[in-house]
Amino acid sequence: MFIEFSDEKPIFIQIAEWIEDAILAGRYEEEQQIPSITEFSVACKINPATALKGINLLVDDGILYKKRGLGMFVAKGAYEKLRSKRKEMFYENFILSLVKEAKRINIDKNDIIKMIERGFEND
Template sequence: MAFLMDDSRPIFVQIAERIEDDIIEGVMPEESQVLSTNQFAAFYKINPATAAKGVNKLVDEGILYKKRGIGMFVAEGARTKVIEKRKEQFFEEFVVTMVREAKKLGISAEQLTDMIKRGDNA
């Protein structure tokens, strides 16, 4: 679960993304308990309120849920939900940008497809 924090993005977002990564990779299966906000805070040496903000972001999205007095757990269907969310983000952040730049440079759809295939073999 260890990773380096990136100064260019809010820490709470990075905490949420790290949990999502662990859900996608199967490190945190559905219905498994996740670290407490205090454990996240101690592990990453951050303010507990920041850790709570990252965890609560995922609660708000239905990826995690709280069991009163017990802790936080990965929701049923969370992996599928996270993958779909990430696919949409990938489309918005990379595909749309790439297609716009390709159009600007006069790269045809066929040329772009060839470039993608070539990149897959790199």
């Protein structure tokens, strides 16, 4: 199985996020075709309506588009769009909670910055 589903979110959202991750990782490039609804359905053992719902989320966001009779393709500019969306989420999901936790256990700003620098060195 290519996608391991977790219990935390609805499956259609996890399908959309999997495609987003694959685009961000360069596995699907702009103007490249992604797997069909049927392929997602059979490979992931999910109802095609669920796969369609996930893919439609990305169509609405302008990440994917449909070529009539051919299938779904990654839109031009999708990578940049996703990167800025994820950057925004990075602030919400990581930085805000990092600052909150740091305040809770009394780590000051300079210490955090040092830690971040250490993190980059060790990566």
